[in-house]
Amino acid sequence: xxxxxxxxxxxxxxxxxxxxxxxxxxxxxxxxxxxxxxxxxxxxxxxxxxxxxxxxxxxxxxxxxxxxxxxxxxxxxxxxxxxxxxxxxxxxxxxxxxxxxxxxxxxxxxxxxxxxxxxxxxxxxxxxxxxxxxxxxxxxxxxxxxxxxxxxxxxxxxxxxxxxxxxxxxxxxxxxxxxxxxxxxxxxxxxxxxxxxxxxxxxxxxxxxxxxxxxxxxxxxxxxxxxxxxxxxxxxxxxxxxxxxxxxxxxxxxxxxxxxxxxxxxxxxxxxxxxxxxxxxxxxxxxxxxxxxxxxxxxxxxxxxxxxxxxxxxxxxxxxxxxxxxxxxxxxxxxxxxxxxxxxxxxxxxxxxxxxxxxxxxxxxxxxxxxxxxxxx
Amino acid sequence: xxxxxxxxxxxxxxxxxxxxxxxxxxxxxxxxxxxxxxxxxxxxxxxxxxxxxxxxxxxxxxxxxxxxxxxxxxxxxxxxxxxxxxxxxxxxxxxxxxxxxxxxxxxxxxxxxxxxxxxxxxxxxxxxxxxxxxxxxxxxxxxxxxxxxxxxxxxxxxxxxxxxxxxxxxxxxxxxxxxxxxxxxxxxxxxxxxxxxxxxxxxxxxxxxxxxxxxxxxxxxxxxxxxxxxxxxxxxxxxxxxxxxxxxxxxxxxxxxxxxxxxxxxxxxxxxxxxxxxxxxxxxxxxxxxxxxxxxxxxxxxxxxxxxxxxxxxxxxxxxxxxxxxxxxxxxxxxxxxxxxxxxxxxxxxxxxxxxxxxxxxxxxxxxxxxxxxxxx
DNA sequence: CGACGGACTGAATCGTAGA
DNA sequence: GTCTACGATTCAGTCCGTC
Numbered sequence: 001x002x003x004x005x006x007x008x009x010x011x012x013x014x015x016x017x018x019x020x021x022x023x024x025x026x027x028x029x030x031x032x033x034x035x036x037x038x039x040x041x042x043x044x045x046x047x048x049x050x051x052x053x054x055x056x057x058x059x060x061x062x063x064x065x066x067x068x069x070x071x072x073x074x075x076x077x078x079x080x081x082x083x084x085x086x087x088x089x090x091x092x093x094x095x096x097x098x099x100x101x102x103x104x105x106x107x108x109x110x111x112x113x114x115x116x117x118x119x120x121x122x123x124x125x126x127x128x129x130x131x132x133x134x135x136x137x138x139x140x141x142x143x144x145x146x147x148x149x150x151x152x153x154x155x156x157x158x159x160x161x162x163x164x165x166x167x168x169x170x171x172x173x174x175x176x177x178x179x180x181x182x183x184x185x186x187x188x189x190x191x192x193x194x195x196x197x198x199x200x201x202x203x204x205x206x207x208x209x210x211x212x213x214x215x216x217x218x219x220x221x222x223x224x225x226x227x228x229x230x231x232x233x234x235x236x237x238x239x240x241x242x243x244x245x246x247x248x249x250x251x252x253x254x255x256x257x258x259x260x261x262x263x264x265x266x267x268x269x270x271x272x273x274x275x276x277x278x279x280x281x282x283x284x285x286x287x288x289x290x291x292x293x294x295x296x297x298x299x300x301x302x303x304x305x306x307x308x309x310x311x312x313x314x315x316x317x318x319x320x321x322x323x324x325x326x327x328x329x330x331x332x333x334x335x336x337x338x339x340x341x342x343x344x345x346x347x348x349x350x351x352x353x354x355x356x357x358x359x360x361x362x363x364x365x366x367x368x369x370x371x372x373x374x375x376x377x
Numbered sequence: 378x379x380x381x382x383x384x385x386x387x388x389x390x391x392x393x394x395x396x397x398x399x400x401x402x403x404x405x406x407x408x409x410x411x412x413x414x415x416x417x418x419x420x421x422x423x424x425x426x427x428x429x430x431x432x433x434x435x436x437x438x439x440x441x442x443x444x445x446x447x448x449x450x451x452x453x454x455x456x457x458x459x460x461x462x463x464x465x466x467x468x469x470x471x472x473x474x475x476x477x478x479x480x481x482x483x484x485x486x487x488x489x490x491x492x493x494x495x496x497x498x499x500x501x502x503x504x505x506x507x508x509x510x511x512x513x514x515x516x517x518x519x520x521x522x523x524x525x526x527x528x529x530x531x532x533x534x535x536x537x538x539x540x541x542x543x544x545x546x547x548x549x550x551x552x553x554x555x556x557x558x559x560x561x562x563x564x565x566x567x568x569x570x571x572x573x574x575x576x577x578x579x580x581x582x583x584x585x586x587x588x589x590x591x592x593x594x595x596x597x598x599x600x601x602x603x604x605x606x607x608x609x610x611x612x613x614x615x616x617x618x619x620x621x622x623x624x625x626x627x628x629x630x631x632x633x634x635x636x637x638x639x640x641x642x643x644x645x646x647x648x649x650x651x652x653x654x655x656x657x658x659x660x661x662x663x664x665x666x667x668x669x670x671x672x673x674x675x676x677x678x679x680x681x682x683x684x685x686x687x688x689x690x691x692x693x694x695x696x697x698x699x700x701x702x703x704x705x706x707x708x709x710x711x712x713x714x715x716x717x718x719x720x721x722x723x724x725x726x727x728x729x730x731x732x733x734x735x736x737x738x739x740x741x742x743x744x745x746x747x748x749x750x751x752x753x754x
Numbered sequence: 755c756g757a758c759g760g761a762c763t764g765a766a767t768c769g770t771a772g773a
Numbered sequence: 774g775t776c777t778a779c780g781a782t783t784c785a786g787t788c789c790g791t792c
Contacts (some may be wrong), residue, residue: 078496108505108530112496115489125767127522128485130507132560134749142545145504145596148558151528153485162770167696168519173707174668174697178782178784180514181525183509183560185663185749186672211672216697218668219522246693271695275678279698279705282781287771289779309686315604334779345780375386380756429767436763437782445765486767510764515783518768523784565764568787583765 020226023238023250023258028230030249031251032091040249041165043092043102043227044216044237046208048073050081050110059120059140068205072253078113085110085117087231093121095228099163101126101220103207104153111151123155126164127349130183131212135190180219186211195234195260197365202259204234213240221246237262237353244284260346286372288365290346291320296371298364305331305350308358312338314350322350331361397603400615400627400635405607408628409468415670417626418542418602420469421593422615423585425450426487436517445582449630462487462494465607469496472605476540478503478597481530482585500532503541506558508589512567514613531597542597557596563588571612572637580637581611587710590617598623612638619645663749665742667708667723668697673748674715675741682708682727685735689715691727699727708738 002149010034017039024031043074051073057065075081092102106114120126129152136148156164171180186209193210213236221227223245228238232250234257241248242265255289293299294316301318314322314334321328324338331346347365351358394416401408410510428450432440452458462622469479479500483491496502496664506529513525533541548557563586570587572580598604600622606614609627618625619642629655670676671693678695691699691711696706701715709725716726724742 043563048557073630108492109501111505112489112492112502112530115485116493125485127524128488131558132507136558142556143503143543145506145531145548145559147504149507149560151505153489154522159767162712170696170698171522171668172519173705173710175663175666177707177709178664179519179523181513182522183507183526185669187748188540211669214672215668266506271678274692274700275695277694277700277705278696279694287779311526330614330778330780332778341436343439343780345782347780362379426765427767428765430765431767434766434768435782438761440762442766442768443763450765484765484767486765510785512764512785514764514766515770515785516766517782518766519782520768521766558776564786567764571764685757707766 009177017226017251020247021242021249023232023235023252023261025252025255025258028251029087029091029252032088032228032230033094035095035228035249037074037094038097038100039226040095040228041097041100042221042227043096043100044213044227044229045088045092045104046206046231046233047085047088047101047104047106047114048075048231049107049206050075050113052109057140065137065140066202066205070205081110082113082117082207085114086121089114089117089121089123092228092230093123093157096157098157099161099165101154101164102158103216103220105131106153107147107150110305111153115153118153118155122158124157124159124161125153125155127154127182128152129154132183132185134185134187136188147285150277151214165222165225167219167278167280169283170279171219173279173281178202184212184215185216188216188346189236195264201287204257207234208236210236210240213237214244217241217244217246218278223273224280232261233257235264238265239268242270245270247365287371288368288372289320290322290361292368293361294318294320296368297353298367299361303352305352305361307335307349308360309360312377314338322346394603396626397624398615398626400609400612400629400638402629402632402635404630405628406464406468407415409465409472409605409607412472412605412626414471415474415477416603417472418474418477419594419598419604420473420477421590421604421606422465422469422479423583423606423610424462424465424481424483424487424491425452425608426484426583426611427452428484428486432446434517442514442517443582447582458487459490461495462491463498466491466494466498466500469605469607470500470534473534475534476538476542478531478533478541480593480597481509481532482527484524484527484532488530492530495530495532499535501534501538502530502532503537503543504531504559505529506531509560509562511562511564513565529593531746542599542602544596544599548596551595552676561589561592563592572641581634584611585613587613587617590614591621594618594621594623609638610634612641615642616645620648622647661745663751665745666697667738669745670738670741671695671697673745676729676738680729682725682729682738683735684712684715685728687735687736691715699723708718 053066104114131150133148139146189207189209196204226247227241228249231250232252238248238250301316303316305314314324316322322331322334324334331350332344335344335346335349347362348360350361428445430444430650481491508527510525516523566584574580603624604618605626607628609629615625615627676693678693680693682691691701693699699708699711701711708727709721712721712723713727724739725737727738
């Protein structure tokens, strides 16, 4: 039975679904089954890794490595782990919106089984992403490569899913104007960020860094979206979601973790709306019909358009089409036609002569947009 | 029926097995079944990735991407691909010595299925290794992260396998005396290394870089060992094995690929005993996304940035862009815009106020680089 | 001779709003 | 649900021709 925990954000203007910004106590599958279908935008899942550690591991100085040996990471067999994996992935898929996406993190112990199950259940992988650790634990025995990364799988609910959120332009702008790659570099969660108990022992064995969650949420959600974390632990997802103006739903079995997560999330200061706007690039600009340039008097019917190399010439007609050799169509179609291509961006292809210089008609479109911004339609 | 190809190395002192240093023509499973059980030290496998590409893809300049659409990469379903995968993995396991290891390379399209099958068949994963590409193909439509890596799985034949070869000390010595990590950085195979036909077209669509194979063989084999490649293609594994004084066995269906591989391998000059590290050289300083400063907590969303003369002010947003008068873009674009220039280095232009002093954000970038100091090369 | 610019290329699961 | 038109989208190279 679910125990509804205290809401952590103030009441929004529109009545919010009752499950938002709460931590549900219980098993991830049964709790997800109680959530409405198609109700969350993004899922982040950090499931048990099924580490299968045989004996204790000691450092060269004979100190014992504090391994992940919790009960929740014990499975009888690969088969049992697969059954668990399919069960929660299936329940998660029901809760996800049709255009929602899911992130799952794992290591080589489990990620291959998880990825295969995701494909089997109909999820469509968009990327695998590598979290490269700046400060991974060394391999103390010297028998393998230093295990310096973990793997994330980013997938949409269905193979044909359209319209999932990917903030391509803001990621690119934040990355020196080159597109964000599939390999990310972050330190592991240590220091003040790592939650500790009264004796200074780490509260959770696999707490993830907030920077990792921030990258994920900034890439694949918009402010106001809801992110579900079915393995909530000590609430990294909730803390980052709250700071970034996203809603969260957490599911966690362990009451101690839930209490730590609630304290942690309540202490988070949400950022203001002005800091949360997402840079959308050209895609986010309002669409301007070419005809608007004529209506605004920026271009006269009969004007000659040429490409940058003055190889092609077209004439503007009063109806907002352009003509080459008597054949008229949109600026895009005609631009494609004269180049023998299947597509063309007429805004950047065509130019007008102004004071002896060629200027792309895209400049005129920008003028129209600026005027529109001052006088919204 | 196998067609035994010409031996490529001179006769060693001890009579060598007849299958060594040859390319066997035929299907990988039937050919492996004809090899003696427990006869090879290492297997390197670069199986079809099952890319499942739907339509054509064009670059922004409208040129068409030359996709991998070969018949050998077409499978009816995941089920068919899994059956193929299990068959060759099973045959490979029989040929492997009890203390041998196997490497398999793949992308997110297939590697999860391959990894799960390996675990199901009894292989024991030692590491997954990420090949980070210095120069991957971009994501032309801006709909996903740039797919900038491929994944390798390194596994022993059995879970309890003892005594597999791992040249820990030489790898560490070759890596500035720190352990070799699980993320490797190499360029893709281009230029003079890429085999071309008479018309200058690439001979094989997925030729792997020799540096990658050299790292693999130097890590997990000893001179004189035998490495089997059941998807030999144009023989990168054979060429590198011969140069490094290892024996090879290649299996390939396509006669044209075999002939190209034979010519290639015959031209290889075997080295002496000295080690070979191809891409260990200097790297440019790692690119640091501006977003990393936020992720590291060195800059808060909402922070004011100014230029050295305090003429311009910009506000940092959570997505890693900066805004002036409501218009947001990268630190570089906004820096250029406020100055009326076409370009600007935002790292040196923008400053933050700290204890009454202005400090360029480049100083914060240097801090991030210091924290992230590591040697993934 | 070198410098520079333009063309070309690589394992790729690469639209969407509005009618 | 389908159909149509809009119009957005690339990084690190190598190679070759021109200046």
